[in-house]
Amino acid sequence: MELKLSIRLNEKLYLRDPESSELGRRILKSGIELIHKLGFEAFTFKKLAEEIHTTEASIYRYFENKHRLLLYIVTWYWSYLEYQVVFNINNLAEPITKIKRVLHLLTHELDDSLGTVDFDKKALFNIVINESNKAYLSKDVDENNSALLFKPYKDLCGRIAALFLEYNPNYKYARSLASTVMESAHFQYFFAQHLPRLTDAKGK
């Protein structure tokens, strides 16, 4: 069985749905590769346009600006990850087993077990590690939050928190623990790669 899955994201993330056209999909695919390669700061729509042989103006028809594109990418990741989580813990009995499964998903690249992904998964994971915080650490968090743009992230957090509560119904800080685990998974990975004195994790 091979299925191609497409994830429908909040319409406010884009001006024109990038999944709806060839050009849109190229923007996503090469956008991910280029952000990975250059880093978000050095990445521009001009460079992306050259890469995929189109024009800046065409890209601006899909995304208001590069920050929105980043938000789209990481939101896609969180949505896909929640989907993976739901599938992976389905039918498992023990809360602790479910939790371990989730931790594994959080700390590893996406796999194709549930339908193929068009994007470079290494690059995508790398972007999530290196740039995802920039998606909400900005002056327009509140506005973006009102537009529900962080919903997938919050949903996943809620789901993980629910697992913690399943394990221990009396625990008072399930949400904080869930968000801490989600963030730490990334930070520890980043630190292991770049600032090893900040972790005890060697390599992986």
Next chain:
Amino acid sequence: MELKLSIRLNEKLYLRDPESSELGRRILKSGIELIHKLGFEAFTFKKLAEEIHTTEASIYRYFENKHRLLLYIVTWYWSYLEYQVVFNINNLAEPITKIKRVLHLLTHELDDSLGTVDFDKKALFNIVINESNKAYLSKDVDENNSALLFKPYKDLCGRIAALFLEYNPNYKYARSLASTVMESAHFQYFFAQHLPRLTDAKGK
């Protein structure tokens, strides 16, 4: 007793020491206020120049670019915080008491107990919460790290890790726990303010 303390930071953070002149100190003081007010993305040297009635060119004599200024500011914070930590836990016997003291310091604005600070402490703390990650989440982490620009952060992390080890000498992940606590202190604070569904912390 009133003392004014000045913290000497790595020379590679600046082109000309901002503590060494009136203009330099104005750059820091108003820089902090303006980054706080506008957010790092919207902050520019042009706007800062207008604010303090000087010119862009003059500011560029002190800092290579705004990213370096941010790095200077958060590095200053980490250095000052380490200093506070050392003072605050001095002469305390119980590891657990020391740890609690450190947690308090991490989650509250700086106070003036150890000499006055020239900067707006609320603004500074806010910058650390909202922008400090951008100091290392960039393509030049490794280069900056080689230049020892993150040393104060790593020193503080090492010191906190040492407290954990004092509490439990067999614990294997003291550094990872220390960096997780440092980062989480900020994230949970940010979430409580902007994305409350991600925490259980209400208000404070």
Next chain:
DNA sequence: ACTATTTTGATAGTAAAACTAACAAAGTAG
């Protein structure tokens, strides 16, 4: 008090980034 040196201000300029507008060409759908 005079001179040398450093620091700042003023002006001006460039290259790139971050957009927007307008229209023609190409593709697609009814």
Next chain:
DNA sequence: CTACTTTGTTAGTTTTACTATCAAAATAGT
């Protein structure tokens, strides 16, 4: 075959990020 949508092309504006030059002002050394 026509209407509509999508893309390409060109061209333009404003802002950011930075550099260069030189004069004025402040400061330090003797």
